[in-house]
Amino acid sequence: MQQETLPLDPYNVIITGVGGQGNVMASRILGNMLSRKGLSVTIGETFGASQRGGSVMSHLRISTGSTWSPQIPRGQCHLVISLEPTEAMRVLATYGNPHVNVLCNMRPIHAIGVISGDQQYPDLDAISTWITELSEACWFLEATTKALELGNPIFGNIMMIGAAAAIGVLPFDREDFEAVISESLPAEKRSLNLRAFDMGIRMVQSAG
């Protein structure tokens, strides 16, 4: 197998969101695509109580060498894939650095503190400005809105993976995605997932 190259080694990705957004599934698919390329992949994730409406992060460590720890150290994230706007900010506060790339789905999910009126959800334009200031490059996508057009908001996670393919920092493409889902998903579910992946690619192309 030809050895893939990475912009940095290990290359560190955080997929973040809120419990129920399909974050864990997205990290498995991304991890599997890269592992099939012969890369060493470690994924750290938190399940359980934090799943219930809490913030959920998956840490991916991608390397041509050995296994890295399942938790990215402070300030060492290279790509944030955020399924929810404020979650991107939460990740940047701990793991961000001036060279980080951010892909952010702009559909808010209100925490119960916001629903109850005890806290305010920030203005979306303000969040975009903050993320722009704290990153080297960023893309703001309407993945959930597009996913609803496909019939289920859960496709937002696959669109974000498609978007990650389009920015070209990691060695995977549509063929790799198709190969991984053909192993893990029943045939009738594949075409919608492929469409979601393609829509993610297009969202980045039209944003850029």
Added chain:
Amino acid sequence: MSAILKGKEGTRHLLMGNEAIARGALEAGVAVAAGYPGTPSSEIIETLAGVSSQQNLYVEWSVNEKVAMEVAAAGSFAGLRSMCVMKQNGVNVGSDFLLHLAITGTRGGMVLVPCDDPGALSSANEGESRHFARMLEIPLLEPGDFQEAKDMIKWAFELSEQIQNVVMVRSVTRLSHASGNVVFGKLPEIEKNAFFAHEGPILDPIQGPMSSLPVVYKHGQQQKKLKQAVAEFEESGFNAYSGPPVPELLLITGSACFLYSKEAISLLGVEDRVGLLKLGTTWPLPPKLMEKYLGISDRILVVEEVIPFLEENIKIVAAELGPKIGPHTFFGKREGYLPQAGEMNSDLVIAALSKILDLTYEAVPQAYSARARELSGAGVPGRDLTFCAGCPHRASFWTIHNSLQMDGRQGFVCGDIGCYSMAILPTGFNTLKTLHAMGSGIGLASGFGKLAQFGMEQPVVAVVGDSTFFHAALPAVINAIHHQADITIVVLDNSGTAMTGFQSHPGLPVDAAGNAAPAIDVVNLCEAMGATVRVSDPFDPEKTQRTLFELFEFQGLKVLVLKQICALSPEKKAKKMFEVSVDENVCLGQTCGCNQLCTRIFKCPGLNWDNEKGVSSIDEVICVGCGMCASICPSGAIRKKEVA
């Protein structure tokens, strides 16, 4: 066929730590596996259950961890390789049997796999199973990565057969619930024949009866077995050193902390100053190996999670070896270089190393981190834990809470472990007032229910989940009935072990492998024991409240079973019962009942408050259509329409 079986020898796969452990057991030819669900351990039994028919395994979700250990031990006594799996609390539950088992010994290889949860990421405690290995005098192994998780399990079976005793392989959340690359070994083709030989003399470990008697003799035999294990540990490839021949500092670690330590050394660039001794065989420590490495540096940092278990054991060895290796300076938890609570990570190791080696480390420019913290601190709302949209528990606690308030005698609710533990938080209206181990709510209620003679008049309620009811609540229920404690038990029956992923339990008509199984009915069971029993649907708050008040009138033990399937269950997911909407013209907003009752008090994540219009709204992405908010809206502005 499952990927766990399909992979050929020598192929490389991305596996969750728990899947790697399951694959290791399959490569060892395991025949019997039993456990009780508990994060982060559950996927081990699930994975094995999924392949049980192809591999001729017997896999069960036992009623609790003690029974799981007994079921697994039966397999071992009959000559089969067996495994039992649980989260850290489970070892406490099973320890009574384990103490006997460890003295008795085993026949077919038997491996105990506890998965600890340092940092309590999914637990109500961060207790540790490692101490049990020392207390029970059994060997302890701890994998340092995903490949080792698989390989170590296989070796543990061999070691168990060699010493004829149970071997503990301890995992942690960051291995069990993380994923990494694993190269598969061979799946054996072996015949699995069960026969329990018991007609030999009492002292014959292979042909005789299995017991801890005579205790002092068997205990001595057990300690000889442990010495045999130590001899194996001296040569084990799971212990490895990397670094200079004579380092300035020796870092000793194991488990997931090995990966954090390796990364910390790499980020600080101190590979030429710090030696890294990674131990996989962590108890008892092999003295020759320890002599060799404690001899290369007189400064030692021990990196491990929570209590300084490894550190204390190393200090004992260092004291014993003192005349040979000279005095050592330790930098560890007892000296305050690392915390004794919470999980470990690379940053904590970096901080400890920086302090010891007098280094400064800046992960990112100071200006960046200050600005990032400022922006997120000012603008990002916290995300408190909450019951899911459409969770039956929110509805149950709404009614229990309101009923106790209306009753007015300062009644309270005792709880235990499950998603419903969150009722101690605002999402459950702070209804739970005690929260301890599985089944403890009913045990405490049983005690509170006997305090009337000292003037206590408060109504006592206990809640318990359906799986927990069978696991640990039954003896407490029997105790309460027998002693005529005046209490009301609410069984929150959501048809599965929901918190850990819908594993089966004895109340369901299906077993771990998906086969039909006789279900034990909670209502019949409680009635047979003499309780007054009622059933209601938590999504019918009026009937539920009426029933609760009716039960409060009876003396003795009352049971209310609230039946409604978990919103995340495979049967229910993606199937809305109702389309829910808000009639903006009817919604009273801030002038409603107690000011935005639905969003301010009930606060289901499927609701939103529309600041501009001053009315409530439904979040179509989150709402699962349970219709409960329509039942509580005082003005009838929230409408529900049945989905055809």
